[in-house]
Amino acid sequence: MSSTRPRLATAWLGGCSGCHMSFLDLDERLFDLAAAADVLFSPVVDAKTIPPEIDITLIEGAVANEDNLELLKHLRERSRFLIAFGDCAVTGNVTALRNLAGGPMLVLARSYRDESNLQPQIPTELPVIPPLVDRVVPIHQVVQVDFHMPGCPPHPDLIWYCVTELLAGRVPNLTGKWKFG
Ligand code: SF4
Structure with missing residues (x-):
């Protein structure tokens, strides 16, 4: 850890914010x-x-869009330990279902233009x-990931364990402590 107080960050890429809700459930x-x-x-400190x-x-x-890509790379460059926080970060999970649906343009057309024929008209007005x-x-x-913390979302106890172990200068042993979903 740095000589000053430890510095934490969290980021929300292509996800539902449920993992951050679990973070807030640290209560x-x-x-x-x-x-x-x-x-x-x-996101919780704006x-x-x-x-x-x-x-x-x-x-x-x-990683679902160019902003996700840029933010992730910036955070990787500046972070000592980077944790994949939740199933979407670890495997793609729900967010990656888009890959099965015909590509981003078809999903955009369906989601924002409600076009039942799914013709890929690029919605440039958005x-x-x-x-x-x-x-x-x-x-x-x-990017390189230092720890994977599965869960949809990860349980607050698992978040607490992982973060406090790192703050204490120890390597978290996540064996048997996590599950997907
Ligand atoms: S892992 Fe689950 S809770 Fe977390 S962002 Fe993905 S869908 Fe939401």
Whole structure:
């Protein structure tokens, strides 16, 4: 860990936010976490800039669009330990079902234009949507991952165990502590 207080980050890529809901289900342990470390970048603290150095980063969700790709690479560069946080980050899971549905343009057309014939008319009038990657992938297919924390979502006890072990300078032993789904 760095000489200053440990720095934590979390990020939400292509996921449903359920893993972050489980993080919030740490409940009173969030006070213990705030006493032990600084959460500098996360949807739950609404930070706008990525700090230059992070000790532990939890990544929820798969890589589904260009923004996900860019954010993941930035966080990897700046993080000492990067954790695939939940099944979507670990395997692609629900987010990767898009891969089975004919590709991003067909999914966009169906989702936003309600076109039953599924003709791939590119919805250029939707600039708020970042360009979708052709194929959704789990994060380890883009960057090196230090720990995989499966679960849909991971149980708060597992999140707590993994984060506090790292904060204590120990390597979390996740054997037998996790399950998919
Ligand atoms: S792993 Fe489950 S809870 Fe987490 S983002 Fe994916 S679908 Fe949501």
